[in-house]
Amino acid sequence: EPRVFSGVQPTGNLHLGNYLGAISRFVPLQDQMPTIYCVVDLHAITVWQEPEVLTRTIREVTAAYLAAGIDPKKSIIFNQSQVKEHAELAWIFNCIARMGWLKRMTQFKDKAGKNQENASVGLFAYPNLMAADILAYRATHVPVGEDQKQHLELTRDIAQKFNNDYAERIKELGLGIPNPEPNPELPDELYLPLTEPMIAGSATRIMSLRDGTKKMSKSDPSDLSRINLTDDADAIAKKIKKAKTDPEPLPGEVKGLEERPEADNLVGIYAALADMTKQDVLNEYGGQQFSAFKPALSELAVTKLAPMNEEMKRLTQDPGTIDAVLKDGAERAAAIAEPVLHDMRRILGFVEAR
Ligand code: TYM
Structure with missing residues (x-):
């Protein structure tokens, strides 16, 4: 079934690009299919975050979601660190994705700069966690700005390799869904869906107001x-x-x-x-x-x-209300992701000892 997942990093300075390219587009989808909107705090710590600032920005992104019109009764709103399945599935994907795939990611090259040796391992593996975010819910649609396109292609590659590597096992356990896009390179039953990026409209890439060739970004010093x-x-x-x-x-x-x-x-x-x-x-x-x-x-x-x-x-002056939204969202998110990870452990062949 169709399901939307998207996320925003709590790294300060939410800007017009984040709003027009992503958050504003989350709102109408609430009335079309189940929607899950995440504050991706595990992604944020791929670069250093001052703990008190991180706490504040997690609540700020949540407030932006709510203020933009995302309704916590219709959508699931939560912060990533509260649903352990994200980190667990990211590890599994660390073992599915290939070094060469990740080395091609332009965002890593941009963010790590010249000194790649000094970048965190997490920054390198970042796209695997992003794939885990989406696929822990077997989400089919992901609204994002243009800059996330390459990450979503990687998400499809990971899903495809997983479906191929474990095709027989998925069938044996009766966990497959018929492949909606029949393709000779893919098995006829899939466990992980092949995600559709939703990158559309006139705001997929808002540029800096000071330099029309640079993306508007949270980290621009100006x-x-x-x-x-x-x-x-x-x-x-x-x-x-x-x-x-x-x-x-x-x-x-x-x-x-x-x-x-x-x-x-x-x-x-x-x-x-x-x-x-x-x-x-x-x-x-x-x-x-x-x-x-x-x-x-x-x-x-x-x-x-x-x-x-x-x-x-x-x-943001009322952190109690925000935290209550995040708590309810985390519980609803976990209720979807837990059975998916349970299936994944069975597919991989882990002994479920408890
Ligand atoms: P992040 O936090 O950098 O940006 C959040 C969203 O804003 C979009 N965006 C823009 N759109 C138009 N013009 C711009 N100048 C602009 N700058 C940012 C981004 O494309 C994004 O949609 N990796 C993601 C967060 C993430 C995620 C996910 C997204 C983690 N897991 C799973 C979707 C699904 C990121 O760093 O976005």
Whole structure:
């Protein structure tokens, strides 16, 4: 059956890219299929996290989920460390995935930088934990931004190798589901689904406000490069005013945005916030200068983000409520993941001694 899983790292500075590329898209899915939204604290510690700060940011991401409209009655909201199956399945996947697959991951290369010898083993194995997050629930759909595409391809590769390596065993134990995409390279029964990435819309890759060729990111040292979900109206307006642009007016056609990364980015942000296409935006603003477009974008951003900002503030002042949501979510998540790991142990041939 279809099921959605996605996650966000509690590493501070949640920004407009996280909101438009991921969190805002989680909301409508709640009414279409079962949805599980995780605060991936185990992923966060692949790089150093100050413990008190981590505690705060886990609650902050949870608050952002709630403030964005994720309803804890419809969706499961929890933090990763509270459901032990994630770490257990990640270990199994450490033994399925190949070194060569992980060495190709561009995010590892970016994050480890020149000094790979000094990166944590966890940072290298990060995508295996991500595959475990998804497959511990046998999730079929994963809404994310463009930067996670390679990780989701790896998730499919892991599922495929597992299904192949254990094909006979899965059949013998009667645990398979018919392969929905029959393919001569795959067995006709699968235990782990082949996950669909959901990367769509005009905000799959929001760029830095200071440099249209760099992704908007939590770790950019310049705070002017991103709109944080905790920014108030004045900060949002100031950052949009200071956003880098070129001297030309906006084009009338989407094609005119090619080779104009900053213009393309601002039009994309407007489109995503207004739930329009980029062409719709250009139909309205084509031919106008940034001095006219920027105030309109600012007003739209403030209208959309300010209520969420207020609600996040209110929620983070009440950690009791947030922790209660996380507790209930962890219990519901564990109830799904535990039987999956039970099956996995049987498939692998472990003796269940207790
Ligand atoms: P993270 O925490 O870096 O980002 C959370 C989500 O925000 C998206 N995103 C963006 N989208 C558009 N433009 C941007 N500039 C931008 N920056 C970030 C990301 O694509 C992501 O969807 N590995 C994941 C977290 C994760 C996960 C998972 C996701 C762990 N396990 C299982 C899905 C399923 C990450 O680091 O996201």
